[in-house]
Amino acid sequence: MRSIVLLTAAMAAIPALAADPADVPTRHALALYGDPALPAGFNHFPYVNPDAPTGGTLTRGASGSYDSTNPFIVQGTPAAGLTAIYDTLMVANPDEPFTMYGLLASGIRLDPERRWIEFDLDPEARFHDGEPVTAEDVVFSFDTLTEKAQPFYAAYYADVSDVRAVDEDTVHFDLAAGESRELPLILGQLPILPAHYWEGRDFERPTRDALLGSGPYRIAEIDPGRRIAYERVDDYWGRDLPVNRGRYNIDRLVFDYYRDQTVALEAFKAGNLDMRVESSARNWATAYDFPAANNGFVKRLEVPNGQPAGMQxxxxxxxxxxxxxxxxxxxxxxxxxxxxxxxxxxxxxxxxxxxxxxxxxxxxxxxxxxxxxxxxxxxxxxxxxxxxxxxxxxxxPQDMRARLRKALDLLHDAGYENTDDGTLVNAETGRPLTxxxxxxxxxxERVVQPLLRNLSRLGVKGxxxxxxxxxxxxxxxxxxxxxxxxxxxxxxxxxxxxxxxxxxxxxxxxxxxxxxxxxxxxxxxxxxxxxxxxxxxxxxxxxxxxxxxxxxxxxxxxxxxMDSTRIAVWDKFGWKEPFPEYNLDLDAWWVDPERGAEIEARQRNR
Known part of the structure; x- marks a missing residue:
């Protein structure tokens, strides 16, 4: 029995209270509150260009290194971009607060009391090796991720009490009563793994293999610690679905690794990287005054953030x-x-x-x-x-001296005292606070140093x-x-x-x-x-x-x-504006053939 299945007496009574799946209408989408904005049979997401050209390359920088192509497990450092090779049951519309539309799932049935959810899989869904995506693959994926992957998955899906394949194309999840309104939607985010591929393989060990998925991209090049590249799947089963039309236009996605962000910035300025999400306010203000930018070959965007800022x-x-x-x-x-x-x-x-x-x-x-x-x-x-x-x-207090006086009072109240040389030590043990x-x-480093200087004024060694x-x-x-x-x-x-x-x-x-x-x-x-x-x-x-x-x-x-994302990009890409309200979707971008050729020629002739 699966370790996540905890059938209490209350849970055992759920099937008697829940609706019969045969009596529940099949939907194309689920919204957390209210109804989906887009009706069944919609053609494409509003923010995409359904006629976008395909082709070209997008090269981005990644930090540090990697030693694994399995993004789900505790061990190893996974490569960037690996989610592109996997499809999920449903996909979010970045133009809505939280609405999920069918991807692998061609139909969804949700119990009115939210005690269970069923997904009908698209019979056309295929992994990259041509094998069909089945309900057993969904069950395998759920069990594997909640039992063998990072703790996130067990936490995320903790209120699922059971999962089973009804038939080859239908999977049923039983849900704990009243615990989580969003659970049916986040089940739609479950990445689906091929059970046949992982048979005989150790899922929990890092690997450098080109893993199998069913998504719009496959792994094309693996150079551990230096580069990973993905190629668009020409015969991708889902390319004409409404949720995908106008997306995944770029033929090749490349992530080059840099251990130093200063070097990565110079690589962007030299044209070795196509895009840079800038995290440094100083760089944004001072580092983009170079010939290519001044001559109009580089654009800088500040894309509004529609989500809460969260906590850094x-x-x-x-x-x-x-x-x-x-x-x-x-x-x-x-x-x-x-x-x-x-x-x-x-x-x-x-x-x-x-x-x-x-x-x-x-x-x-x-x-x-x-x-x-x-x-x-x-x-x-x-x-x-x-x-x-x-x-x-x-x-x-706004005045820093007043703040530090208050801080020192708090530390003294907590049992610390300053020695003759000013060092702050525990009054009982004599150990300094470090x-x-x-x-x-x-x-x-330059951002941390001012904090440590202020702490040193209190006697804290940082x-x-x-x-x-x-x-x-x-x-x-x-x-x-x-x-x-x-x-x-x-x-x-x-x-x-x-x-x-x-x-x-x-x-x-x-x-x-x-x-x-x-x-x-x-x-x-x-x-x-x-x-x-x-x-x-x-x-x-x-x-x-x-x-x-x-x-x-x-x-x-x-x-x-800040309330926007700073992006510097070589001006060979196209996108539709306005951007989606809640999340930026780079998968809706494309390479402009003429502009791309012009910039590539310029870079070759430098």
């Missing part, structure tokens, strides 16, 4: 005793001077992040509403009084440790760090992934995204409230309550965000 932050590892005291964590927050960074290093490009759901209605503000209080009240004894009694945003920030990108990407990922998966720069991305409809971010059961699971090491029953319960929300209003309230508790815990030092 210095993440403290609660598995280290030094971070157990909330007063220490708050003091470290006070030493961070965003205004100085933004003015002196970032050219005023960013806004300070406060919320885990920044730039959305889900961000907590002021005092808790009555609806929030109803969720928080059962845990009053476990939560700090500030959650109930003090408003957000958390007010801090802090190491683990990085893999030298670009971030260091930066820069390691290569593989070592960084190994230390991350083993939680071997004091502090890292981490991210907790959010969608407009957060759900099951929150368990892996904050849930107790993932605090010690290798390679989980619970980087903080949170293991708090009150937070677990608030996550459950968010996942079970049955309306937009209830979801916003649950997210606000969770956000409020996380922020009063001072588990991270929030950094910054």
């Amino acid at each position: 932050a210095y993440v403290m590892n609660l598995r280290r005793d030094k971070f157990q005291d909330v007063r220490v964590r708050e003091a470290l927050n006070l030493a961070f001077d965003f205004d100085w960074l933004n003015q002196n290093l970032f050219y005023g490009a960013y806004q300070r992040t406060h919320s885990y759901f920044e730039n959305s209605e889900m961000a907590a503000d002021g005092l808790p509403s009555d609806a929030e209080r109803s969720l928080l009240e059962p845990y009053r004894d476990e939560l700090p009084d500030e959650v109930f009694d003090r408003p957000l945003p958390i007010e801090q 802090l190491e920030v683990l990085l893999y990108d030298t670009q971030f 260091d930066i440790r820069i390691v290569d990407v593989n070592q960084y990922l190994n230390r991350l998966r083993d939680f071997d760090f004091d502090m890292v720069v981490g991210g907790f991305p959010q969608s407009a409809n957060p759900g099951n992934e929150q368990r892996e971010f904050w849930g107790s059961e993932y605090a010690d699971a290798p390679q989980s995204r619970n980087l903080i090491g949170l293991a708090d029953p009150a937070i677990d319960a608030l996550v459950d409230d968010l996942i079970a929300a049955d309306s937009r209003e209830a979801l916003d309230t649950a997210a606000q309550a969770l956000d409020r508790v996380l922020r009063w815990g001072f588990y991270v030092i929030p950094q910054w965000h």
Whole structure:
């Protein structure tokens, strides 16, 4: 029996309460709230050009190195772009908040009580070797990913109580009652693996093979640590589906690896890379003044972000005793001077992040509403009084000297004292308070240094440790760090992934995204409230309550965000505007034949 199947007495009663699949209408799409924007029989997504030309190459840079072509497992460092070789049961429309349309699934039946979901597979669906995609492949994929892959999958699909093949083209999932409104939709995100290919192979070991999928691209070239290339599948089974028409136009996708982002930038300027998503405000302001850009061969785009900004932050590892005291964590927050960074290093490009759901209605503000209080009240004894009694945003002194004085008071209250030479030590053990920030990108060193300088004024000894990407990922998966720069991305409809971010059961699971090491029953319960929300209003309230508790815990030092994505691109690509509202879809871009030939000729003749 599958380890994920936990049939309690309550679950065993579900089939008697659920509707018969024969009585449930078959749909082409599912929306989290309301109805899909596009009707059955739609021709293509509105933001694509259905007549886009095909051909050409898109070469992008990737950081560090890779040693595996299996993106799903704990071991190894996977190559960039591997999702392009896999189809999923359904696919999202980036122009809607959260609506999934059939891809491998030609039809969907959802029980009105959301106790089960069935997918009819398209009988034309094929893997790249010509073998049909069957319901058994779906069952194999679910079992394999939830039992043998990264902890994310077990967390994401934790409320699936059973999965079975009804027949060759129909797969049925039983769902735990009332646990997750989004679960039927995120089951549509399940990547489907070929069971026949993996027979006799060890799924859990890294591999450098050109793995088999059913998606629009296949692996064409593997040069471990240096390059991976994908080629468009000419006879891709799904190329004429409405969700694919006008997409996947570029013949060849290439990822070249660079260990240093400065070198990668120079490679872009030389024309060795076609596109660069720029993460550095300094580079965006100063590094694109070069002949090709000045002569109109390079474009710079700022594409609006339609999703919440999420949380990018210095993440403290609660598995280290030094971070157990909330007063220490708050003091470290006070030493961070965003205004100085933004003015002196970032050219005023960013806004300070406060919320885990920044730039959305889900961000907590002021005092808790009555609806929030109803969720928080059962845990009053476990939560700090500030959650109930003090408003957000958390007010801090603007003057840095005043902030550091407050920080030092907090550290002294937490049992630290300064020695004659100013070093901050534990009053009982005499051990100094030290802090190491683990990085893999030298670009971030200049951003960390101001924080460490402020901490040194308190007597805290801070260091930066820069390691290569593989070592960084190994230390991350083993939680071997004091502090890292981490991210907790959010969608407009957060759900099951929150368990892996904050849930107790993932605090010690290798390679989980619970980087903080949170293991708090009150937070677990608030996550459950968010996942079970049955309306937009209830979801916003649950997210606000969770956000409020996380922020009063001072588990991270929030950094910054901006409301757009910066892209520099050689001007050989075409796209349709306006861009989709909620997510950028590079798969809808194409290479303009004339412009592409002109730029390639220029690069050859340099």
